[in-house]
Amino acid sequence: MQGQIVETKFITFERPFRLESGDVLNPLEIAYETYGTLNERCDNAILIEHALSGTAHAAFYHEGTKKPGWWDDMIGQGKGFDTEKYFVICTNVIGGCNGSTGPSSLNPATGRPYALTFPPLTMRDMVEAQRLLLLSLGIKRLRCVVGGSMGGMQAMQFFCDYPDMFDSFITIATTMRHSAQQIAFNEVGRRAIMADPRWNGGDYYGEISPEGGLSVARMIGHITYISEKMMQEKFGRLRKDKDSRAIFRPTFEVEHYLDYQGIEFVRRFDANTYLYITSAIDNFDLVSSMSGPGRIRGEGRARGNALETLSRKRGLVISLTSDWLYPPPQSQDIVRFFSGLRVKISYTEIATDHGHDAFLTDHMKQSLIIKSFLDSIERTR
Amino acid sequence: MQGQIVETKFITFERPFRLESGDVLNPLEIAYETYGTLNERCDNAILIEHALSGTAHAAFYHEGTKKPGWWDDMIGQGKGFDTEKYFVICTNVIGGCNGSTGPSSLNPATGRPYALTFPPLTMRDMVEAQRLLLLSLGIKRLRCVVGGSMGGMQAMQFFCDYPDMFDSFITIATTMRHSAQQIAFNEVGRRAIMADPRWNGGDYYGEISPEGGLSVARMIGHITYISEKMMQEKFGRLRKDKDSRAIFRPTFEVEHYLDYQGIEFVRRFDANTYLYITSAIDNFDLVSSMSGPGRIRGEGRARGNALETLSRKRGLVISLTSDWLYPPPQSQDIVRFFSGLRVKISYTEIATDHGHDAFLTDHMKQSLIIKSFLDSIERTR
Numbered sequence: 122m123q124g125q126i127v128e129t130k131f132i133t134f135e136r137p138f139r140l141e142s143g144d145v146l147n148p149l150e151i152a153y154e155t156y157g158t159l160n161e162r163c164d165n166a167i168l169i170e171h172a173l174s175g176t177a178h179a180a181f182y183h184e185g186t187k188k189p190g191w192w193d194d195m196i197g198q199g200k201g202f203d204t205e206k207y208f209v210i211c212t213n214v215i216g217g218c219n220g221s222t223g224p225s226s227l228n229p230a231t232g233r234p235y236a237l238t239f240p241p242l243t244m245r246d247m248v249e250a251q252r253l254l255l256l257s258l259g260i261k262r263l264r265c266v267v268g269g270s271m272g273g274m275q276a277m278q279f280f281c282d283y284p285d286m287f288d289s290f291i292t293i294a295t296t297m298r299h300s301a302q303q304i305a306f307n308e309v310g311r312r313a314i315m316a317d318p319r320w321n322g323g324d325y326y327g328e329i330s331p332e333g334g335l336s337v338a339r340m341i342g343h344i345t346y347i348s349e350k351m352m353q354e355k356f357g358r359l360r361k362d363k364d365s366r367a368i369f370r371p372t373f374e375v376e377h378y379l380d381y382q383g384i385e386f387v388r389r390f391d392a393n394t395y396l397y398i399t400s401a402i403d404n405f406d407l408v409s410s411m412s413g414p415g416r417i418r419g420e421g422r423a424r425g426n427a428l429e430t431l432s433r434k435r436g437l438v439i440s441l442t443s444d445w446l447y448p449p450p451q452s453q454d455i456v457r458f459f460s461g462l463r464v465k466i467s468y469t470e471i472a473t474d475h476g477h478d479a480f481l482t483d484h485m486k487q488s489l490i491i492k493s494f495l496d497s498i499e500r501t502r
Numbered sequence: 503m504q505g506q507i508v509e510t511k512f513i514t515f516e517r518p519f520r521l522e523s524g525d526v527l528n529p530l531e532i533a534y535e536t537y538g539t540l541n542e543r544c545d546n547a548i549l550i551e552h553a554l555s556g557t558a559h560a561a562f563y564h565e566g567t568k569k570p571g572w573w574d575d576m577i578g579q580g581k582g583f584d585t586e587k588y589f590v591i592c593t594n595v596i597g598g599c600n601g602s603t604g605p606s607s608l609n610p611a612t613g614r615p616y617a618l619t620f621p622p623l624t625m626r627d628m629v630e631a632q633r634l635l636l637l638s639l640g641i642k643r644l645r646c647v648v649g650g651s652m653g654g655m656q657a658m659q660f661f662c663d664y665p666d667m668f669d670s671f672i673t674i675a676t677t678m679r680h681s682a683q684q685i686a687f688n689e690v691g692r693r694a695i696m697a698d699p700r701w702n703g704g705d706y707y708g709e710i711s712p713e714g715g716l717s718v719a720r721m722i723g724h725i726t727y728i729s730e731k732m733m734q735e736k737f738g739r740l741r742k743d744k745d746s747r748a749i750f751r752p753t754f755e756v757e758h759y760l761d762y763q764g765i766e767f768v769r770r771f772d773a774n775t776y777l778y779i780t781s782a783i784d785n786f787d788l789v790s791s792m793s794g795p796g797r798i799r800g801e802g803r804a805r806g807n808a809l810e811t812l813s814r815k816r817g818l819v820i821s822l823t824s825d826w827l828y829p830p831p832q833s834q835d836i837v838r839f840f841s842g843l844r845v846k847i848s849y850t851e852i853a854t855d856h857g858h859d860a861f862l863t864d865h866m867k868q869s870l871i872i873k874s875f876l877d878s879i880e881r882t883r
Contacts, residue, residue: 237750301733301756302725308757309721311750312764313694316714323750333697340690341722344683352682358787369618369692369704369777373784375682376689383693396750403754406739 124189127154127181129220134253144240151254152177152220153212156196157204166260167202169211170268170275173398174390176219179211194484201488215250216242216398218391225326225391237323242397244405248279262286264498269293269480274405281411284427289435289498293480294444296451297407297458306345307399310338314392323393335392336383343382348443348476432463437494440470446477467494505570508535508562510601515634525621532635533558533601534593537577538585547641548583550592551649551656554779555771557600560592575865582869596631597623597779599772606707606772618704623778625786629660643667645879650674650861655786662792665808670816670879674861675825677832678788678839687726688780691719695773704774716773717764724763729824729857813844818875821851827858848875
């Protein structure tokens with residue numbers, strides 16, 4: 122029997138949406154899904170932020186499909202994010218390629234896809250778009266904003282920019298800023314895309330897309346998403362193809378696995394979106410963003426108010442022991458930063474061999490920790 | 503003042519050279535350099551094995567050039583490999599692109615470059631070619647065979663296949679076999695090359711080569727060659743280009759650095775060689791190679807003789823603390839394996855922040871350790 126059905130909804134804002142760069146998007150379309158029911162006080166919402174390759178389809182099933190949303194194990198009746206209690210919302214980030222305005226959307230000024238005329242994008246732009254959506258749904262105050270990986274970056278940015286809007290935030294397997302090595306991995310992925318002649322300066326819509334380059338980018342990423350131990354236990358040096366003469370076709374099972382990941386990804390993802398979003402990730406620097414025109418900085422009373430507000434907030438920071446993309450010390454930096462802002466922080470390291478992607482797969486432990494955190498928020502409201 | 507001058511020499515064998523695959527190369531050309539003087543007993547030779555992107559030009563200067571060989575800090579008068587005492591030899595591996603027969607060499611059967619008609623290549627093939635060269639130089643017994651990274655793989659293979667030929671071996675920052683993750687990194691590099699339309703099934707000689715793909719492959723490799731800490735200290739989040747609109751041009755210094763590594767590499771390296779050699783590395787499995795038609799296996803007296811021979815040999819295994827490409831536990835496996843064969847092994851972990859590439863750069867510590875090891879070999883001969 123299929124589970125609960127959900128439909129992706131779309132909302133279009135036909136007024137100028139100004140980005141941090143000063144550029145304007147108009148119209149702005151946002152794809153989103155909701156699970157559970159908004160209560161009368163409109164204060165039981167939880168916003169789920171997706172990671173690099175995620176979509177608004179976080180849970181439940183689309184009519185007639187067999188694969189549920191990407192965090193279905195975590196969202197639903199009795200699950201970590203209990204839809205009996207909470208109104209759970211997930212949006213596709215702007216710049217994305219799954220329903221929200223992004224480089225593959227039509228640029229009204231030209232009647233053609235934006236491609237590289239799409240403006241530079243930041244994490245703050247993504248959450249500002251989500252804020253528009255939330256306000257249009259009548260939601261001014263949420264229980265929690267939560268995300269893993271890039272989703273955690275959005276969650277922290279949103280929480281810091283609008284501390285009045287949230288009782289709490291949850292981050293899983295993320296960082297406040299990319300290290301040189303993390304930038305390096307993303308840069309190589311971008312180079313792989315841009316080295317593909319089919320990328321054609323970003324102008325490939327209607328033609329064959331730069332599948333080769335995008336698939337290499339995904340393969341590089343995927344190496345960082347799972348732990349060395351898991352890769353070794355799953356594949357080791359096993360060979361699928363014993364023909365040693367086929368040296369440049371995949372022979373090791375790990376090669377087949379990565380190849381599959383690449384092929385599967387190019388079917389559903391846009392290469393320009395990969396460039397825009399990984400750049401937004403590399404440029405993300407939470408602390409710097411707060412010393413700009415951020416809301417915590419302020420002067421005199423404004424700053425005092427913001428800090429006073431933050432001291433009544435809660436945060437849950439989760440790291441994964443075998444995550445070598447965003448290792449636990451980067452989550453510990455998050456704990457220190459928010460503790461310094463007097464936010465009450467809980468920190469948990471989940472013991473797992475599954476690497477970074479455990480935030481998508483190890484739902485049992487995550488559910489328990491998150492449930493208990495959200496329950497404690499309820500009790501102290 | 504320029505240092506000592508050396509010339510790359512070439513030797514051509516015009517008889518069938520049979521590879522492990524059963525294929526034959528004829529002619530076989532080997533590029534090599536020598537430093538120091540072969541003594542009258544012809545027993546003071548040391549064979550240096552190069553890594554993935556190395557050449558026969560290990561030390562000294564080519565006439566009129568300003569950059570010495572890749573291990574010049576280690577080889578020369580009074581250095582780790584003292585050319586006052588030893589006759590040091592380095593060859594370009596077959597399959598390579600710096601003078602020895604490889605995929606860019608002319609296939610005499612067609613009059614065109616081999617490209618992918620070059621046969622599959624193994625680590626054993628590389629050392630068998632070196633053996634031909636050594637015998638032609640009148641060298642039947644060497645003090646040592648030594649190499650870092652892939653050079654260490656060759657050194658172990660050569661030592662195990664011909665224990666009578668060597669008093670000792672030295673490996674630095676290497677492994678007896680690739681893990682799934684190590685294969686994965688190489689595979690992504692290969693995919694990057696093969697996804698470049700200019701690769702053209704390997705048939706690009708005389709045309710523009712798959713520079714984009716090869717440079718991406720090199721960038722991926724380079725991330726694994728240096729430590730995260732070194733990358734962070736050297737580049738952190740420093741930006742070269744403050745123009746935040748230039749989001750898909752390198753802006754972070756680490757991006758510029760990787761770009762430079764890629765560009766510099768494509769000038770001097772052949773994409774097909776990259777495919778052949780990384781495949782040889784991935785397929786290398788020292789223990790398995792010994793249980794095939796290897797020389798240690800043997801039966802009855804032959805095996806007994808081989809083990810008796812090995813028990814009179816010495817090995818020096820060096821690992822680098824911050825090497826995350828071939829981390830110290832993989833060197834410790836080497837120690838266990840050779841100790842099990844009753845070879846007398848010395849093991850040292852060099853404390854360094856420079857990652858895998860420290861075998862090319864941290865010459866002071868390496869020199870001392872190697873000098874003292876070689877001296878002790880002299881004393882016990």
